[in-house]
Structures are given as structure tokens and as C-alpha cells.
Amino acid sequence: MKRWLAAVAFGLTLTGAAHAAIDTYEFANDAERARFRELTQELRCPKCQNQDIADSNAPIATDLRREIFRMLGEGKDNQQIIDFMVDRYGDFVRYKPALTSTTLVLWFGPLALLVGGLVVIGVIVGRRRRTEPVAGSDTLSAEERQRLDTLLDKTKDD
Amino acid sequence: MRRWLMLVPLVVFLGMAGFLYKGLYLDPTELPSTMIGKPFPAFSLPSVEGDKTLTEADLKGKPALVNVWATWCVSCKVEHPVLTKLAAQGVVIYGVNYKDINADAKKWLQEFHNPYQLDINDEAGSLGLNLGVYGAPETFLIDSQGIIRHKFVGVIDERVWREQLAGKYQALVDEAKP
Numbered sequence: 331m332k333r334w335l336a337a338v339a340f341g342l343t344l345t346g347a348a349h350a351a352i353d354t355y356e357f358a359n360d361a362e363r364a365r366f367r368e369l370t371q372e373l374r375c376p377k378c379q380n381q382d383i384a385d386s387n388a389p390i391a392t393d394l395r396r397e398i399f400r401m402l403g404e405g406k407d408n409q410q411i412i413d414f415m416v417d418r419y420g421d422f423v424r425y426k427p428a429l430t431s432t433t434l435v436l437w438f439g440p441l442a443l444l445v446g447g448l449v450v451i452g453v454i455v456g457r458r459r460r461t462e463p464v465a466g467s468d469t470l471s472a473e474e475r476q477r478l479d480t481l482l483d484k485t486k487d488d
Numbered sequence: 489m490r491r492w493l494m495l496v497p498l499v500v501f502l503g504m505a506g507f508l509y510k511g512l513y514l515d516p517t518e519l520p521s522t523m524i525g526k527p528f529p530a531f532s533l534p535s536v537e538g539d540k541t542l543t544e545a546d547l548k549g550k551p552a553l554v555n556v557w558a559t560w561c562v563s564c565k566v567e568h569p570v571l572t573k574l575a576a577q578g579v580v581i582y583g584v585n586y587k588d589i590n591a592d593a594k595k596w597l598q599e600f601h602n603p604y605q606l607d608i609n610d611e612a613g614s615l616g617l618n619l620g621v622y623g624a625p626e627t628f629l630i631d632s633q634g635i636i637r638h639k640f641v642g643v644i645d646e647r648v649w650r651e652q653l654a655g656k657y658q659a660l661v662d663e664a665k666p
Contacts, residue, residue, distance in 0.1 A: 376620075390623070393617060397617065417522060418618065
């Protein structure tokens with residue numbers, strides 16, 4: 331038990347160190363720190379293909395982190411900061427893209443595919459149910475039996 | 489079952505295939521610039537030589553290339569002789585020295601010719617940020633009113649100039665003539 335506690339304590343010191351490496355800024359309060367973290371994780375580094383700016387070591391990401399910190403200090407709200415970035419780098423920098431005519435497919439494409447799939451399944455199931463013979467009819471009628479016999483005879487002749 | 493329904497999977501497949509085939513030839517590192525059609529951002533920065541202060545008003549008057557470069561940028565070195573050649577042909581080029589060490593930039597311009605009619609020293613990267621620069625070299629095409637009309641990311645070589653930029657630049661020059 332003691333050893334286990336020690337391991338947990340050691341783990342905690344490690345996470346502390348990791349955070350210290352990211353946060354080189356002095357925030358006025360915890361709310362601001364939380365917003366900084368949220369914004370840097372929501373904005374994509376323009377230079378790197380798939381890293382947020384909190385995560386990236388690219389010089390441009392460092393610059394953008396500094397800009398976000400500066401704007402937070404100026405009391406700008408999240409939307410203003412995101413707009414500032416989108417003005418310069420386009421919708422690319424947003425991991426949560428705004429709903430515009432060009433992003434409609436992005437937002438609703440998966441939903442449309444899901445609905446389309448459900449419709450197809452519905453049609454198939456519905457059709458199968460309709461053509462399914464009525465309950466208790468898994469025995470052949472006399473007429474059907476006769477037809478089966480002729481068919482089987484035919485194959486026998488071949 | 490209706491016959492035409494059997495074609496649906498084929499049509500869907502062809503649509504997807506066409507879409508993905510096009511995607512094969514798109515460059516994901518190329519971002520569409522948000523600056524097209526907007527005026528060159530306001531700035532007030534020293535020149536690389538340090539002898540004067542430059543503002544966005546200095547860029548107006550003639551259509552020009554605004555080239556964002558730095559000595560730490562390896563491909564800028566590749567691009568430099570091409571720009572020098574273009575400048576010799578009479579193409580107006582302004583330089584933005586982006587996040588660079590001033591002494592290095594001066595040395596570079598002395599050693600490898602200076603194709604730039606104006607050298608803007610953007611040491612802090614503030615102009616670069618307002619331009620939406622994400623990596624040098626980047627080149628903006630501005631018209632005589634200082635409106636950004638086109639952006640090219642990457643090295644301008646002879647072929648890029650001939651096939652992509654020369655025509656656009658010439659169009660701006662023609663447009664500027666009354």
C-alpha cells in the first residue's frame with residue numbers, strides 16, 4: 331500500500347512538471363488560465379497539419395500562444411480571440427469550425443449518411459416483411475409441391 | 489425491385505472515387521489566404537538598414553510583390569537569385585524580413601544582392617502575424633492601391649513565376665495604367 335501511494339505521489343509530481351513546461355505565462359487568475367488552455371487546444375497550428383497550438387513546438391505556435399495570452403490580458407472574450415485568428419489564418423485554424431455554407435457537409439454529412447443508411451435498412455426490412463410468407467405457411471401447398479417436383483425431375487433428367 | 493435502384497451503389501462509389509481522386513492531388517499544407525481582396529495591414533516598422541520608418545503607405549503606387557523572407561529560412565536562399573533576376577527585369581519587389589536577426593539580414597542583403605526596393609524589418613513578427621504568414625517564404629501580390637490580390641506560399645522559381653505569377657503581375661500592371 332505504501333509503495334502504491336509513493337508511486338501515485340511520484341506520478342503527480344511528474345504531471346506538475348509537465349504543466350510547468352507548457353505554462354510559461356503568469357495568469358491573473360485560474361479562470362484565465364483555464365481559458366488559455368481551452369483556446370490553445372481549440373485552435374490549430376497553421377504550420378503543422380494536425381496539432382493544436384498548445385501542443386506544437388513550431389515558432390508560429392509560440393507566437394500565437396503569446397498573442398492569445400496578450401489578448402486575454404486585454405480582456406478580450408473567446409469569440410474575439412477566435413475571430414482574430416480566423417481573420418488571419420482562415421477557418422483552417424479552428425478545430426470546431428463555424429457553421430457556414432462551406433462547412434455544412436462537414437457538420438451534417440455524417441448525420442446525412444446515418445439517416446440515409448437507416449432509410450435503406452428500413453426499406454429492406456419493410457420489403458422483406460411484406461414478401462415474407464404468412465405465419466404457418468412454411469409447409470408447401472399442393473400446387474407448390476407439384477412445381478417443386480417438376481423442377482427436381484427436370485434437373486434429374488439433365 | 490426497381491432496376492434503377494441497383495445503380496445507386498455504383499453512383500455513390502463513382503462519386504466517392506472522384507472526390508478522393510481529386511483529394512490525392514490537393515496539397516494539404518496550402519492554406520487559402522484570408523487576406524485576398526483586403527488592404528495590406530497597417531504597420532509602422534523600421535527598415536532593415538535602420539535609416540527610416542516604413543508604413544503601408546510606402547507600398548502604394550505600383551503593383552508589387554511583397555516577399556516575406558528570413559536568413560533562417562533555407563528555401564529563401566533558393567528563391568533569392570530568382571527574385572534578384574526579376575528585380576533586374578523591372579519587377580517591383582518589397583521585402584519583409586520576418587523574425588530575423590537584423591545584423592544577419594543586413595549581411596545577407598550585402599552578400600547576395602538586394603532585390604527589394606524597400607526592406608521592412610519585422611523583427612517581432614507582428615506584421616507577419618497580421619498578414620497570416622505561417623512560414624517563410626511567402627509572397628503577396630499587391631496592386632497599386634495596396635490591396636492584396638494573390639498569395640503564393642513557397643519558393644518562387646522560374647517555373648512558378650512563369651506559370652503562376654507573371655500573368656497575374658502583368659494584369660495588375662496593365663490595370664494600373666489608365
